Amino acid sequence: MERRWKIKEPGDSAVVEALAGELNVDKIVANLLVQRGVDSFSSAKSFFRPSLDDLHDPFLMKDMDIAVDRLCKAIRSGERIMIYGDYDVDGTTAVALVFSFLRRYYQNLLFYIPDRYTEGYGISTKGIEAAADSGCSLIISLDCGIKAVNKIRYAKNFGIDFIVCDHHTPGEALPEALACIDPKRQDDTYPYKDLSGCGVGFKLLQAFCLHNGYPVEPLYKYLDLVAVSIAADIVPITGENRILAYYGLKQLNNDPGTGLKSIIHVSNMEGKELEMSDVVFKIGPRINAAGRIESGRDAVELLISGEEELAKSLSANINGHNEVRKDLDKKITDEALQLLINDPSQKERKSTVLFRPHWHKGVIGIVASRLMDKFYRPTVIITESQGLATGSARSVEGFDLYSAVESCSDLLISFGGHTSAAGLTMDIGNVELFAQRFEEWVEAHITPEQMIPQVEIDAEIRLKDINARLMRLLAQFAPFGPANQKPLFVTRRVIDYGTTKLVGKGRDHIKFELIEECSGAIVRGIGFSMKDHLTKIQSREPFDIVYSIEENVYNGVSSVQLMIKDLLFPY
Incomplete structure (x- = not known):
């Protein structure tokens, strides 16, 4: 292709030349640094020698003080606390992090991961009812919740307080949670906006330690989980994320948690110096496979495990899920490719929209990505789930996929996402018209350059x-x-x-x-x-x-x- x-x-020539002299490096290296916003000796020192001392004060984040006060009150009062997270890598590592660390100080905890197929993404009615049935009076949500206005209002019927820890962009109204910790809140002045969901959970725990006078060093032992979340969730490796990823990789290579160590073993990566790309292509897919094929709960059970034999059994199970995921991925991708090859009309299209009711919901996002990479055009792969058509969409660089999906909103029951990826649900009878309307919108708005990979x-x-x-x-x-x-x-x-x-x-x-x-x-x-x-x-x-x-x-x-x-x- x-x-x-x-x-x-190139960076400003005068700045590049000055930096090259200060650092005693050639202009090639100095230019690369300036392109990355590193334009002084001090910023270069921070770039090349990241320090945990440079992490921001977590109490700079809006509602952090409220969240920590409520968490400490729950612990003092012996309340039962549910740690709730999404079923993907970011969500499961966040739950494992918060659950494992709090368990050092407090035992009346449980965790909850929603089912991808029966509950869907984010806070669910079933999850709230499970919390109520278990006697929970506080839920800490991780990597989700910032748009769960109705669900969090529903929780009030059971006397349950919510602390939301999220990193997604909020909607027009924040949920009526006791605390909404999200650096992307418009009224939040926190210095760094691009934390992963697990990263936001880390900041909550950092604040918890500072508030109670606990040493923060034991928390750093869990940075391997944070690094995995940063790599798998494709967030920028800048600012705090760079510091957390740098030390998280050190932890992952030198002394990983028992669960991650077992994943490294089944991934045949023992003895290798792991990089972020290894997390993206080896560790992340295995953790994700649990939620795609069975249950994200399996991933959390593995990540919080401290027993080697149990971790060995759980990682073998998750590795099995990953093998099933790969088989489904290949089978559905091959089938989708044949549909495109055998349909002459596809050659002239500016988008791909394919629907087959038997395709596995857990892998349609991966298939959409593979087809997008091959044909390089906005792609929507749709299957049937609980009587409805459910789709996953992926976009080419620079094209606003969310707007394309939104233009068909009158045909959709629900949709969400951002410029490069989206999810959607509609009546099966609307699929054909959606494909037509989506293609018309893409054709009218995509540029020739956007259809050539860069x-x-x-x-x-x-x-x-x-x-x-x-x-x-x-x-x-x-x-x-x-x-x-x-x-x-x-x-x-x-x-x-x-x-x-x-x-x-x-x-x-x-x-x-x-x-x-x-x-x-x-x-x-x-x-x-x-x-x-x-x-x-x-x-x-x-x-x-x-x-x-x-x-x-x-x-x-x-x-x-x-x-x-x-x-x-x-x-």
């Missing part, structure tokens, strides 16, 4: 600029993720040195040895699934490459290797 290359605007490049450099010191400095930019992606570079006019060849079990990948025309510098690299380019590369025609700079270790010897992301033959 063709891709657009977009090179970021590769965002940090800077253009020469192969002769690449060395071991640059590689080591770039490694210190980690942890990587949104707003701090691994740097990508472009180099022009490289040619095959003569040893480039196919490698891998299926001989699908290319092992490069490239020489730069202007300098004669030679660098090795690897390009996955690029075998179709081999003949042209071996013709010795010059081409341009986009790549990241990686460390390759072979027989204990470290060397520089380029990870080739894309290439063009423009000459």
Whole structure:
């Protein structure tokens, strides 16, 4: 698939030059820092050496004092407290964090995860009634609740107070909870707005420790859960998230909780230095699979477990759920691809909307993402659930998916989401008309550029600029993720040195040895699934490459290797 290359605007040259001198680094590194908002010695020190001392005072968050006072009152009075969270990774890690830490000081706790299929996302009537039946007088909701106006009002009928800990954008009216802790509240002046749901739960516990004079260090042992939530929920790796992710990864690599340690084991990652990408592609999907296939409660049971044998059994069970999830994912994706291939009218469409009543609700979001990646157009995958059509939508970069769905709101029973992802429910009889109206809206509003995937490049450099010191400095930019992606570079006019060849079990990948025309510098690299380019590369025609700079270790010897992301033959 063709891709657009977009090179970021370079940082202010005077600032870059001054920073390079202050830090004794070359201008390539200084420019990358300035692009990330790091433009002074002190900010560079904070970037390269994150400190837990730089975490913000949690009481700067609106309603935090009210929440902590109510929590402490409940503990003093011996009240039963329910810890309530969503069924995805962010929600289950948040529940595991708050439940596990509070349990160190107080035992009259229980947790609740709603069922994806019978209750849906967020606060449910069934969950509130379960709290009432269990004698709970306080519910702490995590990663959900900020829009649950009617449900939280319903809880008042049972004399239940709510502390909402959420990170989603509130609606027009806040729920009538005792405290609504959400940095995205319009009236909240908290310095950092992009915490994960688990991150907001962490701030509540940080405030709890400060209020009671408890040491905060034991809380830091749970930062592995926070790091998992940050990676899986795709929040920016900036500010407080960068600090929490940095130390959370250290915890995950050096002394993970029993449950996470068992997930690392079943993921075959023991002994590997874990990065955020490992969480995204290995740990996160396994935790998510519990809620997709069975129950998110299984994930929490594993994450709060302190017994190795129990954790081993639970992680094997969750790993089994993940295998089922992968089979369903592949089967439904293949079926959806065939529907698109066999329908000639699909070639001219600007969107994809597919409906089959037998598709598994737990994986339609994944399928939507896969089809969107393949055809690069806004995609809605719909199945039947409890007599209604339920869909999951994904969008291309820069296109406002939420507005497209909202334009069909008269056909929908409910919908929600944001610019890049959404969920929706409608009568089955409305699916065909929805597909038509959705396509009309997309066609009228999407630009040609938005239908071509974009590769965002940090800077253009020469192969002769690449060395071991640059590689080591770039490694210190980690942890990587949104707003701090691994740097990508472009180099022009490289040619095959003569040893480039196919490698891998299926001989699908290319092992490069490239020489730069202007300098004669030679660098090795690897390009996955690029075998179709081999003949042209071996013709010795010059081409341009986009790549990241990686460390390759072979027989204990470290060397520089380029990870080739894309290439063009423009000459």
